[in-house]
Amino acid sequence: MNNNIDRKALRNAFGSYMTGVTVITAITDDGEPVGFTANSFTSVSLDPPLLLVCPAKTLSSFEVFANCKHFTVNILSEDQQDISNIFAGSKEDRFNQIKWHADEQGSPVIEGALTHFSCKTDRNLEAGDHHLLVGEVLDFKANEGRGLGYASGGYFSLGLEREAAEVSTQEKHVRVGVIIEHQGKVLLSQNEGKATLPMTTAADNTNAVSTIMQFMTEKQLNAQLGAAFSVFEDSKNNINYIFYRATTESADAQGLGEFVAIDDIKQQSFVTLAIDSMMNRYAIESKNGFYGVYVGKEDSGKVH
Numbered sequence: 001m002n003n004n005i006d007r008k009a010l011r012n013a014f015g016s017y018m019t020g021v022t023v024i025t026a027i028t029d030d031g032e033p034v035g036f037t038a039n040s041f042t043s044v045s046l047d048p049p050l051l052l053v054c055p056a057k058t059l060s061s062f063e064v065f066a067n068c069k070h071f072t073v074n075i076l077s078e079d080q081q082d083i084s085n086i087f088a089g090s091k092e093d094r095f096n097q098i099k100w101h102a103d104e105q106g107s108p109v110i111e112g113a114l115t116h117f118s119c120k121t122d123r124n125l126e127a128g129d130h131h132l133l134v135g136e137v138l139d140f141k142a143n144e145g146r147g148l149g150y151a152s153g154g155y156f157s158l159g160l161e162r163e164a165a166e167v168s169t170q171e172k173h174v175r176v177g178v179i180i181e182h183q184g185k186v187l188l189s190q191n192e193g194k195a196t197l198p199m200t201t202a203a204d205n206t207n208a209v210s211t212i213m214q215f216m217t218e219k220q221l222n223a224q225l226g227a228a229f230s231v232f233e234d235s236k237n238n239i240n241y242i243f244y245r246a247t248t249e250s251a252d253a254q255g256l257g258e259f260v261a262i263d264d265i266k267q268q269s270f271v272t273l274a275i276d277s278m279m280n281r282y283a284i285e286s287k288n289g290f291y292g293v294y295v296g297k298e299d300s301g302k303v304h
């Protein structure tokens with residue numbers, strides 16, 4: 001490695017490039033499914049149809065991908081952050097935790113993925129600590145919907161960011177809040193017997209993500225920001241709310257309240273009905289690990 005280059009800084013610099021998120025899958029010679037989360041996916045050529053992905057030599061399944069004849073690229077939908085985390089972290093059987101079916105070549109196609117490409121390996125080249133795995137597309141299916149985004153170590157949903165941007169141009173106050181989870185608990189503060197979430201007001205022309213990131217940095221909340229969870233309008237008070245999910249390894253609430261068990265959310269009385277119904281939805285969805293996204297008014301809207 002060039003001594004002048006700081007590895008961590010380089011990783012962060014590479015990470016500043018916004019991408020989607022894919023899960024690359026294949027089967028072993030014994031027919032066992034394998035897969036890993038990747039954002040190194042790139043389309044390469046239309047004629048012939050080629051794409052590229054870069055498996056690291058450190059992958060537990062590296063030998064499979066370095067020798068595979070076929071593989072499949074699954075582009076994740078905006079509500080599949082949990083699937084991304086399963087294929088980037090979980091050591092349990094990853095395929096037991098999701099719904100999938102095999103494509104014609106036997107590689108797993110993840111249900112609910114935005115798009116999948118079934119590929120024949122075209123070439124597999126060594127490139128430093130990764131390989132360049134080039135696939136020829138044999139078959140693909142693109143569904144309607146929005147993809148999951150990834151930038152600077154955090155997930156985002158472009159669709160929601162757009163909704164949030166539209167919301168914030170309507171000359172209203174925009175309050176941006178965060179549901180921070182730590183080991184089955186969420187950070188709540190109490191105000192005159194009513195519970196609320198860490199929240200801040202967005203300055204003009206500042207987007208919701210940078211507002212909440214800055215807030216968490218200022219409060220020294222060492223949390224990883226997840227996808228948006230709810231965007232709604234309190235028309236009576238002329239306020240728009242945008243809430244994100246986040247997770248933290250630290251039990252330190254930094255004086256912002258205390259971590260309350262998700263199971264106890266239903267006993268809480270929240271400052272507004274909208275936050276109350278949002279938190280009750282959170283309690284239900286955190287049980288099955290699949291989170292929807294609410295966009296609408298405080299009393300009517302749609303969970304996507």
Ligand SMILES: Cc1cc2nc3c(=O)[nH]c(=O)nc-3n(C[C@H](O)[C@H](O)[C@H](O)COP(=O)(O)O)c2cc1C
Pocket residue numbers: 021035036037038039040041054055056057058059060061084087088089090150
């Ligand atoms: C958003 C995101 C993108 C990633 N992109 C890649 C990638 O392009 N190539 C890669 O080898 N690993 C990538 N990783 C890391 C692997 O998914 C991760 O190391 C995974 O746990 C490896 O699987 P293993 O536990 O079976 O070794 C990425 C992780 C995340 C969260």
